[in-house]
Amino acid sequence: MGVGIEVSNLNAWYGSNHTLQDINLNIPANHATALIGPSGCGKSTFVRCLNRMHETNPVARVTGSVRMGDLDIYADAKPVEIRRRVGMVFQRPNPFPTMSIYDNVAAGLKLNGFNNRHALDEIVEKSLRNSALWDEVKDDLRKKSGASLSGGQQQRLCIARALAVDPEVLLMDEPASALDPVSTSKIEDLIFQLKSQYTIVIVTHNMQQAARVAEMTGFFLNGRMVEFDSTQKIFTNPRDKRTEDYITGRFG
Amino acid sequence: MSRVQNTLRNQWRSLADLAATSIAVLSTILVIAPLVAIFVYLIYKGASSLNLAFFTQVPKPVGEEGGGMANAIYGSAILLGMASLIGVPIGIGGGIFLSEFGRGTKLANAIRFTADVLNGVPSIVMGIAAYSLVVVPMHHFSAFAGGVALGIMMIPTVCRTTEEMLLMVPHVVREAALGLGVPNWRSVLSITVKTASPGIITGCMLAFARVAGETAPLIFTAFGNAFWSTNLNREIAALPLQIYVYAISPYDDWHRLAWAGALVLIVLIVLAVSLVRFVTSRGVLKGAN
Amino acid sequence: MPEIHIAQVQLPVEQAVLPETPTEPAPISAVRKFLLERGNSAVADRSFAWLMLGCALSIFAIVVLIAAELVLRSQLAWHKFGLAFFYKAFVDPSTNLAQYWDPVNEHFSALPFIYGTLLSSLLALLLAVPLAVGVAVFLTEMCPKVLRGPLAFLTELLAAIPSVIYGLWAVFVLVPLLREYVNPFLITTLGWTGFFGDDNPTGLGFVAAGIILAIMILPIISSLTREVMLAVPHSQREAVLALGATRWEMIRMGVLRNARIGIVGAIILGLGRALGETMAVTMVIGNSPEIHRSLLSNGSSMASVIANEFAEASSDMHLSALMELGLALFIVTIIVNAIARLLVWVVTRGTPAQVN
Numbered sequence: 001m002g003v004g005i006e007v008s009n010l011n012a013w014y015g016s017n018h019t020l021q022d023i024n025l026n027i028p029a030n031h032a033t034a035l036i037g038p039s040g041c042g043k044s045t046f047v048r049c050l051n052r053m054h055e056t057n058p059v060a061r062v063t064g065s066v067r068m069g070d071l072d073i074y075a076d077a078k079p080v081e082i083r084r085r086v087g088m089v090f091q092r093p094n095p096f097p098t099m100s101i102y103d104n105v106a107a108g109l110k111l112n113g114f115n116n117r118h119a120l121d122e123i124v125e126k127s128l129r130n131s132a133l134w135d136e137v138k139d140d141l142r143k144k145s146g147a148s149l150s151g152g153q154q155q156r157l158c159i160a161r162a163l164a165v166d167p168e169v170l171l172m173d174e175p176a177s178a179l180d181p182v183s184t185s186k187i188e189d190l191i192f193q194l195k196s197q198y199t200i201v202i203v204t205h206n207m208q209q210a211a212r213v214a215e216m217t218g219f220f221l222n223g224r225m226v227e228f229d230s231t232q233k234i235f236t237n238p239r240d241k242r243t244e245d246y247i248t249g250r251f252g
Numbered sequence: 253m254s255r256v257q258n259t260l261r262n263q264w265r266s267l268a269d270l271a272a273t274s275i276a277v278l279s280t281i282l283v284i285a286p287l288v289a290i291f292v293y294l295i296y297k298g299a300s301s302l303n304l305a306f307f308t309q310v311p312k313p314v315g316e317e318g319g320g321m322a323n324a325i326y327g328s329a330i331l332l333g334m335a336s337l338i339g340v341p342i343g344i345g346g347g348i349f350l351s352e353f354g355r356g357t358k359l360a361n362a363i364r365f366t367a368d369v370l371n372g373v374p375s376i377v378m379g380i381a382a383y384s385l386v387v388v389p390m391h392h393f394s395a396f397a398g399g400v401a402l403g404i405m406m407i408p409t410v411c412r413t414t415e416e417m418l419l420m421v422p423h424v425v426r427e428a429a430l431g432l433g434v435p436n437w438r439s440v441l442s443i444t445v446k447t448a449s450p451g452i453i454t455g456c457m458l459a460f461a462r463v464a465g466e467t468a469p470l471i472f473t474a475f476g477n478a479f480w481s482t483n484l485n486r487e488i489a490a491l492p493l494q495i496y497v498y499a500i501s502p503y504d505d506w507h508r509l510a511w512a513g514a515l516v517l518i519v520l521i522v523l524a525v526s527l528v529r530f531v532t533s534r535g536v537l538k539g540a541n
Numbered sequence: 542m543p544e545i546h547i548a549q550v551q552l553p554v555e556q557a558v559l560p561e562t563p564t565e566p567a568p569i570s571a572v573r574k575f576l577l578e579r580g581n582s583a584v585a586d587r588s589f590a591w592l593m594l595g596c597a598l599s600i601f602a603i604v605v606l607i608a609a610e611l612v613l614r615s616q617l618a619w620h621k622f623g624l625a626f627f628y629k630a631f632v633d634p635s636t637n638l639a640q641y642w643d644p645v646n647e648h649f650s651a652l653p654f655i656y657g658t659l660l661s662s663l664l665a666l667l668l669a670v671p672l673a674v675g676v677a678v679f680l681t682e683m684c685p686k687v688l689r690g691p692l693a694f695l696t697e698l699l700a701a702i703p704s705v706i707y708g709l710w711a712v713f714v715l716v717p718l719l720r721e722y723v724n725p726f727l728i729t730t731l732g733w734t735g736f737f738g739d740d741n742p743t744g745l746g747f748v749a750a751g752i753i754l755a756i757m758i759l760p761i762i763s764s765l766t767r768e769v770m771l772a773v774p775h776s777q778r779e780a781v782l783a784l785g786a787t788r789w790e791m792i793r794m795g796v797l798r799n800a801r802i803g804i805v806g807a808i809i810l811g812l813g814r815a816l817g818e819t820m821a822v823t824m825v826i827g828n829s830p831e832i833h834r835s836l837l838s839n840g841s842s843m844a845s846v847i848a849n850e851f852a853e854a855s856s857d858m859h860l861s862a863l864m865e866l867g868l869a870l871f872i873v874t875i876i877v878n879a880i881a882r883l884l885v886w887v888v889t890r891g892t893p894a895q896v897n
């Protein structure tokens with residue numbers, strides 16, 4: 001089952017660039033939360049703060065607190081530990097090029113020392129089923145390389161890879177933006193099914209997508225979170241004029 | 253300028269263009285010619301002297317016909333094996349540092365520059381260094397000293413090529429590994445280095461081919477040996493060293509052996525270089541793009 | 542409440558409703574348990590980083606070690622001869638001739654070897670640079686695409702041939718050629734200059750060394766020149782062509798002029814290689830520690846005398862003098878290479894240099 005995330009007074013910098021300012025929100029467990037906003041508003045940076053990927057950049061800095069359950073992910077744990085509990089799917093599919101499909105899915109476990117072959121087989125199958133890729137690749141698990149799949153399949157492979165380590169939270173940074181409509185809808189269906197098991201945070205440019213899959217939606221603008229509410233409210237009766245302007249397409 | 257002057261000037265310009273082109277073509281021919289000449293002569297002189305005995309027998313005493321360079325071939329293999337054991341791990345480690353830990357830092361720039369400069373130091377100076385470090389404390393020449401000399405020659409080359417290959421691994425591959433909570437050391441070794449491994453291997457092959465033909469550093473480290481030896485603690489023969497000794501000797505029989513040895517050496521090196529070219533032109537990183 | 546027209550976003554018919562009570566946390570799966578127990582590998586990561594740093598620092602260590610050993614072991618000769626090692630020679634009072642290198646009486650002067658190294662390298666540059674630039678110009682600007690790959694590969698192959706094989710070929714092919722045809726020709730046509738004496742009929746000597754060195758440094762100068770020429774942006778070429786220039790004029794003004802700093806760097810790199818080249822030079826230079834004006838005379842280079850005498854040095858002073866030669870060679874090649882690399886870097890700035 002997933003876990004909720006409480007963000008308090010989160011500020012983030014890239015060098016001298018104050019990318020995120022005073023972010024406060026509560027991401028509910030076992031639901032999908034969408035983050036929308038124009039390009040460069042900081043939503044990707046925000047999501048990368050949730051699994052401490054933001055700090056892989058040498059000039060990055062973070063203040064504030066992010067709590068998963070009763071754990072402050074910055075003060076109480078190391079990045080490696082957090083990233084095993086908070087998985088990430090990136091904008092462009094990035095399967096490991098030298099590995100087979102099986103090894104790609106198992107990578108998160110094998111590279112952490114998990115060696116039980118029998119258990120791995122089960123986990124790989126379960127993850128591929130959960131990402132709706134099993135039927136398409138079940139005969140070629142070890143023969144085909146991860147990079148030989150189509151774009152949509154690669155992204156589902158990346159989802160399976162993220163799911164294999166059984167995270168509590170799944171972060172998705174515009175997962176379908178590089179994909180064709182058919183793959184996109186497949187992934188949206190996936191999110192719908194997965195959210196009962198995990199907490200999902202999805203960054204998206206596509207408001208329709210947000211409306212389709214997420215219960216909560218947050219609107220980011222210029223590094224601040226302008227409004228965070230149920231999707232229904234954001235899209236029918238937003239409180240802030242800036243949200244309204246964005247929804248109606250006045251900018252971004 | 254008058255019409256006539258203009259046309260004359262243009263004719264002169266066209267002539268200059270033609271002359272330049274001819275000179276460039278001529279230069280190329282003049283450059284390729286010795287290469288072809290050397291190869292042809294090598295094959296001609298070497299092939300006639302190559303026989304099974306060359307690979308299986310040790311040199312016969314002066315005056316006796318026949319014999320071979322088996323001890324030199326074996327000795328070279330030993331020396332190169334030791335050199336690789338020293339040069340490859342340290343070189344790859346250095347390359348990993350430059351690419352994964354020190355990227356963009358002043359330290360990394362200084363190391364890279366020093367590696368390039370070190371590549372230009374004459375190999376005989378490397379031999380002197382190995383002499384001081386190994387031969388003097390041991391009080392005698394040894395295969396081990398030769399291995400050390402060749403090994404430290406490999407380090408800068410392997411380091412630079414490894415760095416270049418690792419830099420080519422797309423950033424998203426590293427991100428994917430980190431995002432899974434894989435420890436950094438594991439991610440670097442099992443993902444990044446593995447992805448770049450075809451290129452890294454070719455870099456090692458290049459360094460290997462380069463030191464395979466080195467003679468100067470061996471003159472006063474491995475020293476050479478007219479007999480069969482497997483002792484790492486004693487002098488050992490090496491193919492390029494033997495070629496040198498035989499070439500400057502006054503015996504025709506030894507000259508013949510020198511040509512045969514040179515042919516074997518050049519074939520191995522050409523194979524290595526061609527293989528490297530083949531792998532690099534085919535695309536070093538499988539599917540990483 | 543203001544009117545909002547949300548025509549763009551269609552809400553799905555069924556919308557999930559947020560539950561009021563939080564769900565109970567399910568039992569932790571085996572995978573999660575396993576990973577939670579893995580720890581943070583901070584120790585492993587740090588050790589790994591230090592290990593890699595150590596490997597990288599080994600490059601500094603090598604340079605320092607070489608320098609230290611050379612300085613230490615040349616102390617003996619340095620203390621006896623000082624700086625005069627490099628420019629003075631012992632003059633035998635009975636014959637009034639300079640005795641440059643006399644292991645028996647322990648008179649050591651580096652003069653003939655400095656002379657030999659410089660002369661052979663200069664000769665090599667004289668012969669190699671025009672040809673190398675010519676080849677580079679041909680391959681980069683004039684060569685039909687089909688030939689470019691194979692020809693570039695062939696020049697690369699030239700660079701891979703070991704020095705001893707060049708020496709072997711030089712001894713048995715080049716030197717006889719010089720002895721039978723070229724040297725007599727040079728003596729008859731240019732003997733009046735005083736630089737081509739006829740007292741060395743062997744065919745060995747500076748000319749032989751210069752020629753084989755030229756062949757050896759050619760690929761380096763050529764490939765680096767190609768690299769700097771390719772780094773000149775196309776816009777420069779197009780600008781000159783647009784003015785109605787011929788191809789040669791475009792090359793001269795649009796490419797060579799812009800690349801000239803880098804070409805100078807390539808030449809200096811070739812010089813660096815020539816200064817330290819050992820085996821081929823040792824085999825054809827004649828190995829005589831004397832200074833003669835004739836280019837056809839036998840000579841010696843710093844590298845060749847080390848190669849010849851090191852293994853059987855007759856005394857500690859002898860060895861120390863050789864070490865001092867080695868030290869001088871080391872310092873000079875480092876400086877020359879550093880300058881060359883800097884020049885090339887300035888021109889190709891950013892593009893990683895090919896490893897030679």
